[in-house]
Each structure stands twice: as structure tokens, then as C-alpha cells.
Amino acid sequence: MQALMIYGANGYTGRLIAAEAARRGHKPVLAGRNRDALDELAAPLKLTRRVFELNDANEIDRNLEGVRILLNCAGPFSRTCEPLLAACLRQRVHYLDITGEIDVFAHCHRLHNQARHAGIVIAPGTGFDVVPTDCLAAMLKQLLADATHLVLAFEASGGPSPGTARTSVEGLAKGGRARIDGELREVPLAWKMREFTRQDGSHRTAMTIPWGDVYTAFVSTGIVNIETYMAVPAKTIARLRWLRHLRWLLALAPLQRFLQDKAGRTAGPDRQRRENSACEIWAEARNANGKQVAASLRTPNGYELTVSASLGIVEHLLASTPPGGYYTPSMLMGADYVLELPGVALLDSRTRTP
Incomplete structure (x- = not known):
């Protein structure tokens, strides 16, 4: 066999x-x-x-x-x-x-x-997609059993593979997604924008994206409100918000084929670029009384x-x-599986009481 x-x-x-x-x-x-x-x-x-x-x-x-x-x-x-x-x-x-x-x-x-x-x-x-974020969400659920809101975010470097690039193009036509009061709902592209603080103290702008955790983290934790963010430059957020007006065009089959063919020519990061890049992941959960728990991870390049x-x-x-x-x-x-993987470190874990 x-x-x-x-x-x-x-x-x-x-x-x-x-x-x-x-x-x-x-x-x-x-x-x-x-x-x-x-x-x-x-x-x-x-x-x-x-x-x-x-x-x-x-x-x-x-x-x-x-x-x-x-x-x-x-x-x-x-x-x-x-x-x-x-x-x-x-x-x-x-x-x-x-x-x-x-x-x-x-x-x-x-x-x-x-x-x-x-x-x-x-x-x-x-x-x-989605091991580190799913595990981090499960860790926070263990710390705050009655959590009602979950925010997950990541900063990835190194560049996409051809398959990831094609999937991203396909996703543009579907708009954004978020978990709201237990329901999976469509939201505009770059629906929300906020900042996250890296371990070195620098700040990163981020926007909501339709990351898989709006589905999987709900299954793992039962938390009924989930938003997922990716750190990108503010200019990228502005461009995506402009693209909201062209969503109907992005859904047309001929344009999808053209854009996916172009995206599929992406080479993907070489070995040196993968070794020299890393990712940072943030998670925050809070309950109805405002109590909040948060944690962050550092991982190797996503690939x-x-x-x-x-x-x-x-x-x-x-x-x-x-x-x-x-x-x-x-x-x-x-929940601790991600911490067993090579190059993964838990950077921070904290609780805030209102």
C-alpha cells in the first residue's frame, strides 16, 4: 500500500x-x-x-x-x-x-x-492557511471560554506562489467575508482597516480579507463574530476599496481567465527568499463584558x-x-500544534480586564 x-x-x-x-x-x-x-x-x-x-x-x-x-x-x-x-x-x-x-x-x-x-x-x-491562525484562535478560546468576538491578522512576506496568486484573483470577484452574529456574511473588499503592532514596536496597517478562518475558527471555537486581516500598505487598501465599484467586471469569465493566466505566471519565492522572510500573526478575543485576551506568533515563511x-x-x-x-x-x-513546528515562537500572550 x-x-x-x-x-x-x-x-x-x-x-x-x-x-x-x-x-x-x-x-x-x-x-x-x-x-x-x-x-x-x-x-x-x-x-x-x-x-x-x-x-x-x-x-x-x-x-x-x-x-x-x-x-x-x-x-x-x-x-x-x-x-x-x-x-x-x-x-x-x-x-x-x-x-x-x-x-x-x-x-x-x-x-x-x-x-x-x-x-x-x-x-x-x-x-x-489555516494552521497557525486556527491554533491561535483555539488557544484564546481556552483562555476566554465566553469569547464573543475574535480578530485574527497576519503579515506575510516573501511573495505568492502561482496557485496562491490565481486563488487571490478568483477571490476578488467574491468580495469580502466576515462572521457576524454566527452568520457568514458578504462584506465589501477591504471592509475595515486598522493597525497592529509588531514585536519590534513598529505598526502595520491591515485590512479585512476573506481568510479561511471566518469559517474554520467558528467551527473550532464557536465564537460568533470573526474578522480576519492582512497587513498591507495603505495604498493597497485604497486601491482595493476603489475596486469595489468594478466587482461586477471582475466576475466576468473572460477577465477572470485573463487575470488568472497572468497570475499563474508568478514564479513564487526562491529558497533564499523563503529563508530570509517570516510571518507575524496576531489574535485578539473578547467577551460581552469587554474582557480581552491576545496573543501573537512568529512563524517561518508561509510556504x-x-x-x-x-x-x-x-x-x-x-x-x-x-x-x-x-x-x-x-x-x-x-491548539498547541503550531508551537511544535520548526521556527514558530509565541511572542506575546496577555489579558486585559475592563
């Missing part, structure tokens, strides 16, 4: 995960749609590969035979999750992916009962964290048999 298959292994993040998996002694099957790229990747790693598209359910089923865990690295996940997850349910294969897409989390969550019956784990978001976090979850599933169902990272691995 092949313990692990990496679908989309020839993509930017898939290549990083495949190389590290091989270094750790795993023998994953490398899979995807590009035969030449897979051959080029598999040969030096001495790994096998399988080439298949996602438009034939029987073909997906055949290629999943003998696989125990599927790690989907092929984005946008709005296109790849549904057929792969359906096959995993039929073939009783654990499904993991590295998505940050809200609608993908929702789709996976809806299949919780089917996964429980099949005895498989469905755990989307095993990378930078480096995605590699270590995803493979850590793979190894957990290889060594244990959790009950089938849908899991967020903190539900599957525990």
Missing part, C-alpha cells in the same frame, strides 16, 4: 512538500495532470507518479487504489477539491489539502457525516510552514486512527 499521494505535486508548494517528504523517508506517489513535469520531479526523488485528470470519477478511483492519505496541493481548490474528495469518500482515503478558500471549507464540512460513516478524516487547510504543518498532519494520521469526520487543524492536532 502507498501511504501517501500528493496531488498537484508538480506545483510550487507540491514540489516543496514532495522533496521534504522524501527527505523524511516517505515514499509518496506524486500525482497530477502534467506527465512531463511529474516525470522531471519524480526521477531524482526516486518516487513513482500517476497522471490523471479530474473529469472522470472512475479514473480518479482507479488511481486512488492502495492509497491511505491524499494531500491535495492543486489549486484553485474550488476546482479540485470536490472530485478528489468525492473519490476519497468512495475509496475510504483520508483527504487533506492546503486550501484557504472559504467555500471549500464549507463544502468539506457539509460532508462530515459521510466522512464519519466512511471512517476517513477530512482536514482541509493543513498549511499556512515553509505549509510543508512542515502538512507533513506533520500526514504523519499523525499514519500513526493514529482518529474517528472519521471533518476536522480543523486545532481539532485534529490540538
